[in-house]
Amino acid sequence: MASSSVNRWLRPEVYPLFAAVGVAIGICGFQLVRNICINPEVRKIFLFRVAKQDRAAGVLENFAEGEKYAEHALRKYVRNRKPEIMPAINSFFTEPEKN
Template identity: 65%
Template sequence: MASSTMSRWLRPEVYPLFAAVGTAVGICAMQLARNIYTNPDVRVTKENRAAGVLDNFSEGERYAEHGLRKFLRNRAPEIMPSVNKFFSDPN
């Protein structure tokens, strides 16, 4: 029974599926960790939860304007700029 299960799921055709699911799980775990550790609205410890609602706008701004957003802010929304320029330039 175990060998038939292993031969069914450990084929080379299944590796892209494992990679896609692993990438999705990794992105979800990264976002969960980011929210738990850096989100100003999430309070895990009892002392922080007792503080109630805080008006911490600067901390919220720091959370919302993270490094990736700052990096991408002044860039064109293109995935492959060289290909786009090749097909869109009339030269």
């Protein structure tokens, strides 16, 4: 009985489904680890607010750390670019030919 369920799910038609689910889980895991390790809001809650005297301090305002987290390298890279997925194909079909 176990071999029939294995044969049912490990067919070549199911590989793209496994790949898509694996990529989705990988993206979710990356974002989770990124937020836990780098996000200043999460870090200050988990790391700095454990002791009772630190909890009494109230809200910490650290704008420089928040700006550093929000303005990461990928965002700086795509900031001044056109929002296109395939710019070469878009320009081929939309721009007139130059004689």
